[in-house]
């Protein structure tokens with residue numbers, strides 16, 4: 262159980278828990294996200310060595326073994342080793358390849374909050390800022406969920422970013438940031454042209470619905486000022 266869930270249970274907000282367990286799609290999306298986060302944390306903890314070691318062992322020799330090097334690229338992204346990333350890219354690593362969890366280096370740098378790595382990766386030819394990981398997560402979803410506002414700004418500043426990217430079944434970065442009560446992320450997203458302030462998540466809830474369930478009054482105020490309504494509203 263996460264702290265959020267424990268809070269929900271102990272404060273008697275039974276409806277939240279009920280909807281959590283009653284909607285299979287919600288369950289699937291959230292479950293897969295938590296599991297993939299745990300896997301990522303576990304993986305990050307177990308991989309403090311970086312691509313540098315690999316490079317020292319001669320991995321930069323051609324022909325480039327992209328499977329091997331790309332794994333190092335993901336590890337360096339998780340650990341924020343920007344110079345290692347640059348060396349690996351110069352040696353021919355494919356910046357777009359997903360890791361075995363289905364996440365690109367851009368996803369990894371985004372959930373860990375390494376904005377310098379994010380910027381290097383966004384500068385690479387062919388890197389898709391909207392690449393989707395498991396259940397549709399983009400780098401922007403990850404940065405929004407984990408409250409990395411500088412990464413959110415870097416991603417939003419990139420041409421072609423889809424600020425309204427949806428998870429399978431629904432759920433934009435704004436839905437996630439509102440659910441977590443991340444005010445900085447919410448205001449940053451609301452400042453971006455074309456962000457859908459009333460996007461529905463996989464259980465049909467708008468950002469304002471989930472901000473209200475979390476008692477995030479600052480977030481509620483910011484959303485309402487931007488024209489947000491609840492899913493029950495006639496204006497929707």
Ligand SMILES: *[C@@H]1O[C@H](CO)[C@@H](O)[C@H](O)[C@H]1NC(C)=O
Nearest residue numbers: 327354355356357358359387
């Ligand atoms: C890099 O990886 C991506 C994703 O798998 C692939 O679509 C692309 O063709 C690869 N690029 C090169 C140059 O191999």
